[in-house]
Amino acid sequence: MATDLSDPFDAIVDAPFDSALSERYLVYALSTITARSLPDVRDGLKPVHRRLLWAMRLLRLDPASGYKKCARVVGDVIGKYHPHGDQSVYDAMVRLAQDFALRYPLVDGQGNFGNIDGDNAAAYRYTEARLTTVAIDLMDGLDEDAVAYRPTYNGEEQEPELFPGLFPNLLANGASGIAVGMATSIPPHNAAELLDAAIALIDDPAADPLDHVKGPDFPTGGLVVDPAAVIRESYATGRGSFRVRARWTVEKEKGGGWQAVVTEIPYGIQKGKLIEQIAGLINDRKLPILADVRDESDAAVRIVLEPRARTVDAGVMMDGLFRLTDLETRIGLNLNVLDKDRTPRVMSLREALFAWVEHQFVVLRRRTEHRLAKIADRIELLDGYLVAYLNLDRVIEIIRTEDEPKAVMIEEFSLTDRQAEAILNMRLRSLRRLEEFEIRGERAKLDKEQADLTQLLGSEARQRTRMKRDLTRVRDRYGADTELGRRRTGVEEAAPAREIPLEAMIEREPITVILSKRGWIRAMKGHVELASAETLKFKEGDGPAFAFHAQTTDKLLMAAENGRFYTLAADKLPGGRGFGEPVRAMVDLDGNAGIVTLLPASRAAKLLVVASDGRGFVANVAEVMAETRKGKTVLTPRTGAVLKVARAIAVGDDYVAVIGDNRKMLVFPLNELVEMGRGQGLQVQRYRDGGLSDAVTFRYADGLSWPMGGETGRTRSEADLGPWRAARGAAGRMPPTGFPRNNRFADS
Structure with missing residues (x-):
């Protein structure tokens, strides 16, 4: 008996696998594009939406009639016109009824159809629906042979190929969808x-x-x-x-306070998740000028945003929210x-x-x-x-x-x-x-x-x-x-x-920064007396190296002997309790490199940078700030030399005073030094033996001052600096009488 090969599953076709696969995938792709994901330019509907409205029309669910269970509609749609999953059909129906999803809803829903918070709709056995007048306008003309009809998937019924009504649904309601190799997004x-x-x-x-x-x-x-x-x-x-941004206003309160109130949020954003997003910023202190967020919405959106203080600029706070949340999308x-x-x-x-x-x-x-x-x-x-x-x-x-x-x-x-x-x-x-x-x-x-x-x-x-x-x-x-x-x-x-x-991101508070000789750093709240730093607790054999007043919004500039500069955030420093933390845990500082200086970057625009061999230059603070833990190389000392001085240049300073290990001092004009971003610089002072001990900038007209030492805190000044004034790179001469024996112009 001959075998019947008419059944395609029994037939064996000899064909290259790649061509067979591409042909079948192309059929699938075209089906997805034309029959599922992309809307028609003429009525703006995808097949599932068109079949939903057609089924509701046949059920006579016009705006003047009563509602019917959504389960009835979904059953008719998947049984007669759209043989796909009931949940996907119901989801499409829910969207057609949501006034926050569709500009002109096509379905009038009764019951829980979800909300702008992101809550899901109730099951279709609990909800009811009928058509809206917009849907009637969209279907106007179906009884007058305005469009062509085609058989349904099983040939038992007829359905319209598209809707004829005088409502521009594609652009009025928009559409979104992902097909194979293409997508659509129409607001x-x-x-x-x-x-x-x-x-x-x-x-x-x-x-x-x-x-x-x-x-x-x-x-x-x-x-x-x-x-x-x-x-x-x-x-x-x-x-x-x-x-797209949220719409907001400022509401004044008694006593001069205020709060920002968001009344409209961007399209497609779930209000519940937006509130969580803003609350996360507050909990993580990523926007400290924002104190609280409250959802006072009912039928209308009302999100209340409270600033940390009445002095906060509302525009700055909202700009921060626009950048960090979905209030702008x-x-x-x-x-x-x-x-x-x-x-x-x-x-x-x-x-x-x-x-x-x-x-x-x-x-x-x-x-x-x-x-x-x-x-x-x-x-x-x-x-x-x-x-x-x-x-x-x-x-x-x-x-x-x-x-x-x-x-x-x-x-x-x-x-x-x-x-x-x-x-x-x-x-x-x-x-x-x-x-x-x-x-x-x-x-x-x-x-x-x-x-x-x-x-x-x-x-x-x-x-x-x-x-x-x-x-x-x-x-x-x-x-x-x-x-x-x-x-x-x-x-x-x-x-x-x-x-x-930065001032808006970090709550501005006064602190006292203390760095020990062994590199342990901490920040005490408030501006405490710097003299009391000597009485603080330190590890055995340790003591204070640098102590100064700063703000939590400051960036701190730290220079190491190897010529690398590091940037620390003042708000990230450990608290004043205990001994603090090793600064080397915060930056990638070589364990053998000592710390030359630590100062707030905001206090100076330029720095005097000099190595132990007497070579140096003027550096711009903005150029030496580092973005990473590795820091930035600023001075590249020659073999055997290290960075010795990194001091802020005060506004009005016009001269440089340097002194060597040989106790010879030199004074020369600041403009004789070159301004650089990186390098070795020029010879500041010439030495026969030893190297640089200290260097400082000052205003020549005011003379040169230095601490006398001891507990008195008194200073001594030298007004006539003519004997020590010479060209840059000279050897200098012995300092004035009474100059400190440690060869330092200042304590730090």
């Missing part, structure tokens, strides 16, 4: 603005829709803050993004849709709107042709009725006497089969005289309507006039004076959120 817009632009395109196909369309109009409001040129470029190419534009040939492509705003207008003209002509056919059918019957009234006695006689009255009437009065059948089906009470006048009146009206419609079909100018009139009528229903139609999203150009200054 919602204001329907009245779109219809105004469409009317302008009817008069002039080259008209600019942006003369009417201001920008996206999100159901949750907010502000589009992009420049007009950026918005125009996005719409011209069909690709781009819009920067970007919403993409990728106007990738299926055109009238079911081909996916990215359109500009004008192209998409013009494609929709073209579709409406096709719908207008189809509806006109359908109405003309109905009129012709009705006129045919009315003409038959008039024949009957004009020959009433003969018609009655034929019916009473003839065995086949239908054939006789057709032959005698030249009637059509439909006319004869209609006469035979007439009721006796229709034979009154008044009915004849009504038929003649109806016939006259139909003749006039038929003539008007025939002229409409034959004149593009009449079609344009009719289309503008119909669009204007729909536009009035969604005008700015209606609750549904008023614009919700403002378009106000604003600069990007400012970089948050």
